[in-house]
Amino acid sequence: MNIRDCEIFIHLSECKSSSRTALHFQLSQPAIIKIISNIEHQLGKELFYKGIQQRKRNFELTQAGIIYKRFCESVIAQHFQCIQQLDELNGYKNEQLRIGIPPLGASIIGKYLVNLKLKFPHIKLNFTETSAAQIETQLLAKELDLGFLPYETHAPFLQREIYRSDIYALYRSSQRETEEQHLSMQDVSKKTLILLKDAENFNQIVLKGLAERGMSPEICCKTSQLDFLFSMVESGVAYTILPKPYTQFQHRQFKTLSLFPFLQWKLNMTWLEDNQNPVVSSWLNVVRL
Structure with a gap:
């Protein structure tokens, strides 16, 4: 098991589609199923319920799967924290990305932050957890570079939907x-x-x-x-x-x-059209639907 296996398992448990997970990680569906099977073999537990005739999976988590998902989320969070500490040890003069996160959404956004930090370790992330209305206000005042809003906005904002539930x-x-x-x-x-x-x-x-x-x-x-x-x-x-x-x-x-x-509940990544922070473009390269 490695960090990527944890990310694949979490993605599959949330989207419940091996084809979408395969597309997201640029792997084949058999490769995704093999990774999950290997994890189950190592743990000696089934993480997803079996479907009809014990063959087709419906990708609903078993109790063991729920416990393992929490473990994977913890591993990814600790990995991200380790990267931050190593950056500080190496004396990086980090560029900053100021992000506004609403109360509902922090756990969803975390996986995107991990991917961003892995690909761009020089970036320093600063978080503000506040209401959606306050995030919009701080974006307009250019006190935040990016925010996550559970609704659609118009000019002067641009948006990209990253999650729907x-x-x-x-x-x-x-x-x-x-x-x-x-x-x-x-x-x-x-x-x-x-x-x-x-x-x-x-x-x-x-x-x-x-x-x-x-x-x-x-x-x-x-x-x-x-x-x-x-x-x-x-x-x-x-x-x-x-x-x-x-x-x-x-x-x-x-x-x-x-x-x-x-x-339905949505999370839309939101930023100003005239945002000049070069880190924003780095984020856009990481975040995919």
Whole structure:
């Protein structure tokens, strides 16, 4: 196993397509499957559920796969940190790239930062985690070089969509519901809703989408702490609505309900048309859909 194997595994677990993963890494599909099979052989665990007749994969993570994905994300993050420390040891006079990241999106953006740093180790990355509205304001003031926004903008900005995800309702089911099919969104929306405090734009998208379908959920509170939010859901006091990457849990009493196709979450890389920072072009060479 190496860093590239970790990146391939994470990409496959998120896009759920060996062809798209092969295209992204410029490999063949059999090569992708062989890499995954080798990892499973080394671990002695299946990372993805088997499909029909135990042959075709559906690329849904097993419990072992969820644990291994967290491990891979940790390895990549530590590798990135190591590169930064080596740069400092070598006395680099780094050029800077100032990046604005919204509360929802840091874990998604991380893999792109790793690729950027690997290809351009001289670049110094400075991060600001703040609201989408504040990111847009700081871009206009040229206090940031790049930002990630969950909505589309117009001139004087340019944008590139880098990520798209379904939005899911996450709730705790009763014993009766565990043995039956998922509840409908109308049923779930009768429960109390808890939202992330610092994700106002995302919340607006969710509430508008629900309102257009005649649903007006009662909001019990908003919190900036994901742990508290998940504990409220686990207790059955409330349900929440989040992008899919934030709803993948092993807890058997958690259930998810997709709000696709009427609700999706996007991340758009955003920069000013007249941005003169040469590092921005380096970033654009790294980021691909």
